[in-house]
Amino acid sequence: MRNKGLKNIALFTAVAMLITTYGCASTQSDSSAKQQEDSKQTKNVSNEPGNDSETVINIARGGDTVTxxxxxxxxxxxxxxxxxxxxxxxxxxTDGKNIEPCxxxxxDISPDGLTYTFHLKxxxxFSDGTPLKAEDCEYSIERSMSDGAWSSLISCIKEVKVVDDNTIDIILTNPSGSxxxxxxxxxxxxxxxxYYSSTDSDTLAKEPIGTGPFYLEAWEPEKKMCFKKNPNYWESGxxxxxxxxxxxxxxxxxxLMQLLAGQVDVITGVSTQMRESAENSKxxxxxxxxxxxxxxxxxxxxxxxxxxxxxRQALNYATNREDINKAVFGGIGTICPSIVWPTSAYFNPNQTSYEYNPEKAKELLKEAGATDLELNLIISSGDASSLMEATILKDQWExxxxxxxxxxxxxxxxxExxxxxxFEVLLNxxxxxxxxxxxxMEMFCLKDNYDCWHLGWNGSEQEEAEKLVKEAGATNDDEYRKQNYYKAQEILADEALxxxxxxxxxxxAMRDNVSGFEQGILGNYQLNNLTIDYQ
Structure with missing residues (x-):
């Protein structure tokens, strides 16, 4: 895999120089025309050294946004x-340790933990120039509660009430630690x-309006998304x-080739193989x-x-995680026995951990009568690291x-x-x-959350895990939450889902003249300080 990628680099570098510079071509409707008008003073120019009239940064990623x-x-x-x-x-x-004002x-939090009062900045x-009011906050949160795909995360909210234009109350059905x-x-x-209460769903999916640092100027599906500086952003500068x-x-x-050729400034989803090639460039x-x-x-x-x-337990025992970590991720990963990341406050360090044991795997497969078991594993095409991971799994399970x-x-x-x-087996x-x-815990244990996050889990064990997780979510008692989440993790581990x-x-990976690209611990892009030095 590594050699093939390196051989192609020289060829692509020549081809890449023919690629035109990426710029915006607006496709927005009249509903967001005002934010376009506000940014007309910004010229649509290429990202060339010495061009100080505009800072344009191109980021290449592996897949497109859906909504x-x-x-x-x-x-x-x-x-x-x-x-x-x-x-x-x-x-x-950024480090995920604190919640900050925005x-x-x-x-303020009431003594019984059921009412949170927020005072707006x-x-x-918004990017279209309309002022933020408490009714916007009320509408947004209530829309997520009633129509949102992730409403279970905020099921503790009973109602949102406007106190005045700059103040809202969020009233809970029960105390919540999350x-x-x-x-x-x-x-x-x-x-x-x-805007959101009067616009059709297709338009909302393509033409969002918020208070963030950028607004979406144009979107060509499966090709590119162009974000422009929000001229009304509240954080000066x-x-x-x-x-x-x-x-x-x-x-x-x-x-990788586009990055090395200077056709893009940043690439995400850098695999071990891409890393080794990129490290050769100063x-x-x-x-x-x-x-x-x-x-x-x-x-x-x-x-x-x-x-x-x-x-399922046998296939866990048949998997050598250390070998996968070294080969696919260059050893930078941390072996983890759970869907909960190890630095979490509620990670259970004592849950069942399936150490590599091919003999135990064979024994369990024999007990289950699973002779000549054949399975199909789906991976994303064009993803070199996934292909390597799948190939290693194929060899280990064989x-x-x-x-x-x-x-x-x-x-x-x-x-789909x-x-x-x-599917039967999926890299995820x-x-x-x-x-x-x-x-x-709610994604993987609650049946209403996409069938336990696309596992199709059901039965008495799933019901018990769901009960534990729901109870943990209905209190701000830290020790009680910890005990329930620990027990639910033990069930998940035993079920070997x-x-x-x-x-x-x-x-x-990025060009050495790029600075300020940040990803928080939750993965979200934080690009307020993103810039490029043309000198």
Whole structure:
């Protein structure tokens, strides 16, 4: 894999120089024409050295966003972009350890823990120039509660009430230890009531309006998204960049070649193989951002081949996680026995951990009568690291008598197989969108959350885990929450619904004249300080 990528670099470098500079071509409707008018003074020019009239930065990533309506965000390709356009009452610090003021300057909590009163920042405007009011916050949160795909994360909220134009009350049905973390997430993004209550869903998915540092100027699906500086942004002097283009380049080698050729400034999703090639260039720097990212293998619980948990446990024992970490992730990952990242306050260090034991795997497969077991593993096409991971799994499982066929699909086809539960085995990963562990546990234990996050899990064990997680979410008693989350993790481990591999950082490569690119521990892009030095 590594040699093939290096051989192609020279060829592509020549081709890449023919690629035209990426710029915006507006496709927005009249509903957001005002924000275009506000930015007319910004010229649409190329990102060339010495051109100081505008700062334009091109970022290449592996997949495209599906929707920019935050209540329907499905994957990280949606979620991580939302923070460019939207903000919440509060926000998470970059390291994930604290909740900070954002659109609210401060808040008060009643003695019984059931009422949170937020005081809004003065003078905030949306990107279309309309002022932020408490009714916008009320509408946004209530819309997420009633219509949103992630409403379970804020099920503790009973109602949102406007006190005055600058003050709102959030009233809970029960105390919650995760409320502030949820309010800081895309789930509770704030947007203008007038626009969102009168605009059709297709337009909202493509033409968002928020208070964030950028607004979406243009979007060519599966090609690029163009974000422009929000002329009405409340934080004076930011963002530093005038324009940020996110380009869809699914193939790892092609993304790397474009970076080396100077056709893009930043690439995301840098694999170990890409890293080794990029490190040979003095003009490229590589940064690892700590995250909650857990790599794992999904089993379809509804598939007859995988219904017996002894088979799933056997495949866990048949997997050498250390070898995968070294080969695929260059050893930068941390072996993890759970879907909960190890630095979380509620990570259970004593849960069942499946150490590599091929003999135990064979024994369990024999007990389950799973002779000549053949499974299909779906991975994303063009993803070199996934192909390497799949190839290693194929070899490891073959040693215990399991045949693993690798099926490469484009992102849309893979997503459809996952969402419809028509797959057998799937390479996957999960990143938390809040600093509280409740999201991870609710996604994988609550049946209403996409069939336990596309596992199809059901039965008495699932019901018990769901009960524990719901109870943990209905209190702010830290010790009680910890006990319940520990027990739920033990059930998940015994059921062996996934093969958790390791937690890994998000690795980004960029030209050495780029600075200020940040990803928080939740993976969301933080680009207020993003800029480029043309000297």
């Amino acid at each position: 920019m309506d935050p209540i329907f965000a499905g994957d990280n390709v949606d979620i991580w972009m939302d923070g460019l356009v939207f903000e919440g009452l509060v926000r998470t610090s 659109l609210a300057t401060d808040w 003065d003078g905030v405007k 409320l502030l973390s949820c309010l800081a997430s895309f789930v509770c993004a704030i947007y203008p009531k007038e 930011y963002p530093l960049a005038d324009e940020v283009n996110f380009l869809v380049v699914p193939d790892d080698n092609t993304r 003009e490229i720097k590589i940064v690892d951002y700590p995250t909650t990212h857990v790599e794992y293998v999904s089993f379809n619980y509804t598939n007859d081949k995988l219904k017996d948990k002894r088979i 040693k215990v008598g399991v045949t693993l066929n690798i099926d490469q699909m484009d992102s849309a086809a893979r997503r 197989e996952r969402n419809n539960l028509t 990963y999960f990143t938390s969108d809040i600093t509280d562990v409740s999201e991870n 996934i093969v958790p591999l390791c937690t890994i950082p998000e690795t980004v």
